[in-house]
Amino acid sequence: MLDIRLIREQPEFVKASLARTGVAPDQIDTLLEYDEQRRKLLREVETLKATRNTVSKEIGKMANAADRDARIAEMRTLGDRISAIDREVAMVEQQQQAALLELRNLPHPDVPDGPDEEHNVVIAQEGEPRTFDFEPKPHWELGTALDIIDFDRGVKLSGSRFYVLKGAGARLQRALIQWMLDLHGAQGYEEVYTPFVVKEQCMWGARQLPKFRDNLYRDVEDDLWLVPTAEVPVTNLHRDEIFDPEQLPRSYCAYTPCFRREKMSAGRDVRGIKRGHQFDKVEMYKFVRPEESYAELERMREDAADTCRKLGIPFRVKALCTGDLGFASTRTYDLELWAPGQNEWLEVSSCSNVESFQARATNIRYRPAIGARPEFVHTLNGSGLGLPRTMIAIMENYQQADGSITIPDALRPYMGGLEAIRPR
């Protein structure tokens, strides 16, 4: 969530920044009216409370019964006024909070302007798409022929957008997870294993709520929500904590399944494993000092790029434009692997700086120096990488004319030395 003080002190700057993402300025004006009203009421009620506190102490020491009763009567009246104003304060605060939670983060000045994803800017590309002396197949054909992806039985178990990985396919995904965690470990990220279901409060803290309510699965009986990304539990690891100066930056990586209820358009990405209600992901996450967050974003982008690079698959990096920037993000880089079978670039990673947007909602702070006032940290998140799409890219790039799939060198140690997945 945004800093109300920033909005109060620099409303024009906030409006101009938000306008770049299509947010109307009157939302800010409404918010400022709540803020003004809230502060006015607070000033009033706090003066009354100060009086009551003082007089109540005097009452405790008074000997004269008549005086005492008179004062008590006065304070009773005062108390009623206080209660009335307190109720108004609570109401205004609630409205202000709700309005604040609806507001997205401000884009960084360097983010390119643009209404939609067509205006994202490719800023780097590595590797040339392989030339085939045969017609490359899409992964769903390869996977079915090799009997490593079973779409029909996935549907039998759980409905559309679910699938079963089998044999070397299941093992390939497991190998990727292990390999990525090891790689990120070497890059300086501490591995954590978290719960895959969390309390509602965690969803608010990671800013999934209120915006993405419809995309979340939850248990009917208990207050438990299935994580849509490891970002949710990892953000909340340090909720309500204050870091000492030397504890930052702190980097984590985590493997989790991700559950997304999103109602997917029938005509889009229907084939294969590109978009499902359940997918696996290895996530990178950082808690950093504000002044370091953009340098750390570049590092995270490079860590994700290195993951793509080591797989030996062509990839490119895009800077998202204002129109495609996520709700919480100030700046995002997407990494895309080339998929020759589908003939498209696949988004496998999204690295974002959210600055203090999540830290403010989760109350995660640090002390710039011993004895100094705590300040909010900046947090960053990035996929490293999404598994199904990485699987697609491997299958389609490493496919051979006979329908077999060569295992990338980096993964062979994790596949028991297996060099290729061949038809059974």
Next chain:
RNA sequence: GGGGAGGUCGCAUAGUGGCCUAGUGCGCGGCACUGGAAAUGCCGUAGGGCGUAACCCGUCCUCGUGGGUUCAAAUCCCACCCUCCCCGCCA
């Protein structure tokens, strides 16, 4: 699921309506003593809101959370959350 005990300052504890402006010990920071240290002594050590307010200062709020009673609540009442112990069930 059943029964019991608890949640107070970084940690450990005291506090059962007004003398709580939450005490004490440990830890931490500073100072003194010292050749230097230990020991000792002194001082200081939560967070947030409001006040045009970064520091100082003032004020309000926070003793698990939310309500309530009262002139006044850490303390009394209600609901909820969490932790620990015992029993049952269980990979």
